[in-house]
Amino acid sequence: MLSRDIWAAGSEILIGAGSILVLLFEVLARRARPVWAYRTALVSVAVTVFLLAAGSLGRSGVFWHGGLVNDPLSRLLDIAAGVATFLVLVYSRPQLVRHGLERAEHYFLVLTTLLGVLVVDSGGSLLTLYLGLELLALSLYALIAIDRRRPLGAEAAMKYFVLGAMASALLLYAFTFLYGLAGSFRLSVVARALAAHPGSPLTLAAVAFVVVALAFKFGAVPLHFWVPDVYEGAPTAVTLLVGTVPEIASIALFMRLLGLGLGAASGDWGVLLMVASLLSLLVGNLLAVVQLNVRRLLGYSAVGHVGFILLAFQLGGRGGETAAVYYTIVYVFMSAAAFGGLTLLEARGEKSTTLEDLSGLARRDPWMAFFLLCALFSLAGVPPFLGFWAKLIVLRRVIMAHETGLAIFAVVMAVVAAYYYLRVVKSMYFDPPPAPGGDGAAAAAPVPVFSRVWLGINALGLLVLGILPEGLWSACRMAMSHLLR
Amino acid sequence: MLHDYFGVLVFLIVGAVVGAALLVLGFILAPRHADPVKGAAYECGFEAFEDARIPFDVRYYLVAILFIIFDLEIAFFFPWAVALRELGPAAYAAMAVFFAVLVVGFAYEWRRGGLEWE
């Protein structure tokens, strides 16, 4: 019985053990070198992803008295989060080394972030969902402020922390309502209790609080204020992490908590999410247009993408939810490529803060410019790339639900998004490089081939999977057809 | 269950009464010759010119935060210890893992010099 439970938590245990190992090196080694922490982290993530993909971890079922639910969805999201973390580790190390930020604690906190995501992915009770979320959030707070020479990072971490603590408090408040209603933390019991008491005012209050808390975690308008600040203020390697892996936990939380736990109240949260989605599309995309700082631009554009994800999710029903999950996974890998490119540019000693810093990149480093181009085209939704299919599937779902007005609005906003993404591309390819005398080519140092190759795989993957979109989509549909709670 | 706490209540009442009584007696019986100079803060003979609140070393926070964390860990031990007899080996192993995780944290803290004072 217990051994079965332990086996079921295999991925969590592997990552947890990896993080402990990173700390143990730090404690036991006479002169610890962070590169060992990096290798340990990389290996434990790679092994976990491999075992998950091979199907030897995460047998389907409900374990730990309902605390852990393994189903195809949790496996898919676990793999996506693991691959994203692997890429984040690979991209971030050269930059960390160059800026003197490489510490074992950094890798430890990246691993605990992933651990939090894994716990949320397969969370079957309110308790595990909350604890996973806190593990994830606490690691991120520390990572954002980890560079103490950078006041902007401390400020961003403070904002994120204060708002995040409020969101957590709201979530806990909602959980007390749900517990009062159901008398159990288990999502299956909560779902049954909600179905038995339709329209209870307590449900309404719980739904409102849950939506507010989740909207914060995802960075949806009107709770998006932290997004651009954190994207700009955090060290680049951390921005790369914040912009990718936690999104998986956000969609998992939406699926588990709203889709499976509060599914009976989908009428209540659908309206709230629709408003949040429309506002996110509008505010995120319009504010991204006026940004000159690339990271703030990507921050606001992330808000816009969340708008798309919520637009699919608020439709309710498996179709919309599948589209939302698909969009999120696609977005995570587009975002990983975009921020990975920026991170590796910084690792070469270039600046990548403003649009001007990027101008003429195609002449200085054609490959890097091409990888960034793939990521940006995909984010913009240009046809052969993967991002196009994500947008298309969401729009098709919206139209199938006879919400043509919403679909038209989303298309208009996607066009706005294409404008500012293509402006970055134009700056890379057609603008003259910044005036010499800056630290452009002179300080450029070679980036490790390993990181570049992975960035290439990531960027070209967006193109190849865009040409052959069937695999990922059917994997998502498979995962969503056998949900457990 | 509340019977067990009756003694605590009595203790609280006695404590409050005795404490209040001593203050009141002092107030009534003691000779008082109030003077502003008597009430002034004594700072090596010169007048207090600074607020008591001055920036502390951030190190105090570290100690306080680490104290909170290990205090919480202790809080987990109480229900475990009380119920251990009925719980069996699984709970024992679980606590061993929990404790091991935190021992790693403690060793890390020690190694990093978080317990040293400069």
Place this chain on the structure above:
Amino acid sequence: MTAAHLLVEGVFGFFATVLVISALGVVVARNPVHAALFLILSFFNAAVLWVLLGAEFLGIVLVLVYVGAVMVLLLFVVMMLDIDLVVIRRGFVRHAPLAAVVALLLAFEIGYVFWARHLGLVSLAPPLRPGTLPNTRALGLRLYRDDLYPFEIAGFLLLVGVVAAIVLTLTHREGVRRQDPSAQVRVEPARRIRLVDPFPKGTPGKGGEGG
């Protein structure tokens, strides 16, 4: 029985009253240190209320963790931040309407829950009956039988807390002499004292150079 009941009710009423007053004191006190002390008082009172309601363990943890540890931290913060109250209160009138709206909303939310309960729409699950099992033991049985998985995650949460606190606040200043007990213990007299001949044979004239 009724006398005992009355006693409990009376004690509850007394501590609840003190709790409300001290909570008001936290908000109203002009001196932040006084506010912190009021907060300690209200923690104590809340702890007593919890014990009266049968949640002994929570009451004890409230004293142990909040009064014992969190308040120490809070007092450090209060002492360190050199708070100028005049500056804090400057924006009071300007922000009062917003604050009033938030306060009203919160009051509405809390009232809403009570109201919902009285509508009879909520079927509250029966809690663990107080009296059948000591509260701490009931909690232990629940936590360490059903909730082992969340318990271990909590362990990792605390570990991340340790690491985060050290990463964010620990600095080693250069040029500060610190005690090294291990070196102190290992010291041997033979290595401490080195006998030096101030006037080696071959160099008679160089002794007084330093002076």
